[in-house]
Amino acid sequence: MATQPTDSDSIREQCPSCGGNTPHEVRVEIRTESRKDENVAFSREPYRIAVCEECGAETATRMNNA
Ligand SMILES: [Zn+2]
Secondary structure (H helix, E strand, O other), X not given: OOOOOOOOOEEEEXXXXXXXXXXXXXXXXXXXXXXXXXXXXXXXXXXXXXXXXXXXXXXXXXXXXX
């Protein structure tokens, strides 16, 4: 069996700060947003958080495309 370095928790992604493909730690976070222009006080949205392991830059992407 070939032994290859596998990073179980990290994936390689483009980092806008580093300007290259760097390992990122990815997690999903439920963030509560307040919307002042609506009667809905709080909205919970799932975000995909990718943290660059090189520079620590955090990229949050809303998973709900609504
Ligand atoms: Zn980076």
